[in-house]
Amino acid sequence: MNDRIEKRIEIKAPVSRVWRAITDYREFGEWFRVRLEGPFVEGQVSSGMITYPGYEYVKWEARVQKMEPEKMFSFTWGHVKAFDKETYSGDYSNAPTTLVEFRLEATKDGTLLTLTESGFEQLPADFRDEAFRRNDGGWSEQMKNIESHVAKSS
Amino acid sequence: MSPSLPSAGRRRIDHALVFAALGDETRLALIAKLAGGEPRSISQLTAGSKLTRQAITKHLRVLESAGVVRGVREGRESLFELDPRPIAGLRQYLESVSKQWDEALGRLKALVER
DSSP states (O other): OOSEEEEEEEESSOHHHHHHHHHSHHHHHHHHTEEESSOOOTTSEEEEEEOSTTOTTOEEEEEEEEEETTTEEEEEEEOOSOOOTTTOOOOOTTOOEEEEEEEEEEOSSSEEEEEEEEOGGGSOTHHHHHHHHTOOSOHHHHHHHHHHHHHHHO | OOTTOOGGGGSOOOHHHHHHHHSSHHHHHHHHHHTTSOOEEHHHHHTTOSSOHHHHHHHHHHHHHTTSEEEEEETTEEEEEEOHHHHHHHHHHHHHHHHHHHHHHHHHHHHHHO
């Protein structure tokens, strides 16, 4: 099983355009659905509020790691356990973080964007319990899932 | 397997350990054998493998310390069974984050291509 997420998408637009959509805080906010307070600056914390319908009470907080123009943009962000409105605290000070990286490459038709998110092994065990409270699939279903998952990754 | 598994699930299980435990082909094969839900003996788990009983036992201990597998006694025999929770929990969380990225990147693509 992988401890990271990796996505690769082809975008029919030049690298400069994709770079802007990822690193301009207003454009980022538009597709990510967050209202950021100001521009991304290397080494600084970016904050704002999620605009995704139903989750407007959720805070966005990330620390920009690297901005290599038209090549790479990365930030770390915290994961909190519960996003239920009643239990959500908005306190990320002790939250475990993962690293998000966007890499851009020019292709014949536009841009290849690779997104990775890594560091999930930092998350504490109670994330597991939380995931289970939301799961009503039952154990035999889980066994089957694990079987096919293991088969895929072995 | 029943949803009312004993308190083993309350043990602190470290995700790093779970990932490390899964990063090995022999251990993945052991998990696949145990994924049917039936507890198995070391002999059963060694059968069909090129590895020695000792080597298999060592791998089972790694899985046990990650909380992925637990030992159960049946008479004089020691059996091992899978605890699906650590793996399934991780998997589910990763999948939900992964799905959110798919949606967000889809919106990004739509935004720049329009």
